[in-house]
Amino acid sequence: MKAVKLTLWQIRYTNKAYWRNPAAAFFTFAFPLMFLVIFTSLLGHGHIDLGGRRTDLSTYYVAAMASFAVISASYVNMGIGVTFQRESGILKRIEGSPLPGPAYLTARVVHSMLMSVLLVVITAAFGWGFYRAAIPSGKSLVFFLVMLVIGSASFCALGLAITVPIPNAESSAAIVNATILPLLFLSGVFIPIGDHAPAWIQWVGRIFPVRHFADGLQAGFVGTTFHWSDVLIVGVWGAVGLLLAARFFSWEPRA
C-alpha cells in the first residue's frame, strides 16, 4: 500500500521534470502533429482500401500518427530517458533510498501511458478538426482503449528492455531510433503497405508488435475489423520486454 502511495506521489515529479525537458516534450508532442501535416500534404490525397473499406488517406494518417505518438511517448521516451537517469546516477541513488526501485520506474511507466492517452486525444482532435477524420466511438472505442492501454504499457516495457544493451547516455538516442524507425516504415506507419508489398515486409509486420498495434488503433478510427490477436501479440511482446528488463536491468551507470 505504501509503495502504491509513493508511486502516485512520484508521478508528480516525473511529470514536472518531463515538461521542463524541452527536447523530450517537443519530440513527443510536436513531431506526431508535424508529421501528420507533412504526410497528409505529401501523400494524403486520395483513398486507400483498408479491409474492403474505402478510406481517406488523411484519416489513415491520423490513425498512423496516433500510433507513432504513443510509441514515441512510451518506447522512445523510456529507452532514452531511463538510460540518461541510469547514467547520471539517479537510479542508483533511488536504489539506495527507501523507495523501491520498481515503484520509481512504475511511476515513469504510468506517466508515459498518461502522456500517450493525451497525445492520442490531441492527434484525434487535430485530425477531426482539420481532416474530418472520424473519432472512435461506441463499441470500437472500447476496443480502441484496450489496445491503447495494452500497447503503451507494452512499448514502455520494451523501452525498459532496450536500456539493457545501451552502454551509455550518448548512444541511447541512436540505438533507440535504430531499433524503432525501420520498424515504423516496415509496419506501414509512415507509408501505407498494400497487399502487393514484398513478402518479407509482410512478415516483419506479422512478427514485430508495431503493425499489430497500428492496426488495432486504426480499427478504432477507420472502423475496420478489430482483431484480438493484435492485442495478444503486442501484449506478449510487452511481457517478454518486462521479463528481460526484470532480469537484466541495471540501476547503476555503465559508463
Next chain:
Amino acid sequence: MVDDAATGPNARGDRDYAVEVRGLTKSYGGVRAVTGIDFHIARGEVFALLGPNGAGKTTTVEILEGFRRRDGGDVSVLGYDPGHPHSQLHDLLGIVLQSSAVDPYLTVEEMIGMFAHFFPHPRPVGEVIELVGLSEKRSSRVVKLSGGQQRRLDVAIALAGDPELLFLDEPTTGFDPSARRGAWEVVKNLAALGKTVLLTTHYMDEAQYLADRVAVIAAGRIVAEGTPATIGGRDQARPRVRFRVPAGTRPPAELAAETTTAGIITFATDDITRALHTLTTWAIDRGVVIEGLEILRPSLEDIYLELTGEAAGDSSQPVGSVAGEAG
C-alpha cells in the same frame, strides 16, 4: 517483509557502534579489491577512510551501503546486515555517492522534497536547505547550479530523511578551495547534530579537519588507524628543529646538530623546551643571530605517504608514484 524477526537489528551487534566491519573481503574477477578489513565506527563519530585512488575505499563503502555483496567477513550497519537489503535500514541511511546524482530539471526544493517523501520521518525541507547553505538557490533548477552547489544538493538529499548514519564518498573531489571550506562546514554541522558520518577522501587536510578518527587504507587493507593527531605514531615522532646561523659558527655539541645543504642546521630532540633553551642561551651569549627557526613534526601527509608507500611496496597492486616519494 516475510520474516521481520530475522531481518530486525540483531542482538549481538554492539549498540554503541553504528558500523562494525570484521574481516571484510571483496574481489572483482580475481582482482582483490578489499583484502580483510576491520574497523568500527562509534555512534556520533565522524570517521574518515583515507587512501589513494583504487585503494578500496569506495568498494568498502558501497558494501556498507548495500550496493555490493561482500565475498567474506562480518558487517553490521546500525545492527543490520547490508548484504540483505532491508527497507528499515534504508530509512536510517543518507548516501552521497562519489559522483553527483541529481535530476537537472527539478528545483533544489523539489529534489529534496521528492526524496524527503520516501522517508518515514523526514527533516523539514527548508531546514535541510539552510543546513547546506543553498537558501538563495532553493527555487533554482538543478541544471543552473555550479558543481559545488550540486554537490551540496547531494548532501542535502542525503539529509532529507534525517538519517542516523551518513555516507559521504569523496564529497569534495573537484572543488575549489572555498567550495571545499563550505562543504567542510556542512559536515561539521552534521557532526554537531550528532550524526554518525563515514567519509572517504584522499585529501589529508579534509580528514584532519573533519574526522574524529582516521583509517588509512592502501591496496585493499587498513594500514593504520587512529585520531588524526596520533595516527601512525605521529604524536610520538621526535620533533626536529631547523635553523640557519652565519657560516663558521657551530651550535653546542650537546644538541648533536648536523649541517645539511646550504648552511641549514637540524637536530632531533625529545625535550623541545630544554633544547630551545640551550640553543637560544648559546646564541645570546655568543651574539649569534638565528634565522628561519622552525620546529617540525611529521604532518598527516608525511605519515600517509609513508603508510601508503609501504603498503604499495609489498603488494601486487601498485598505488602509483607514492612509493618512490615516501622514502
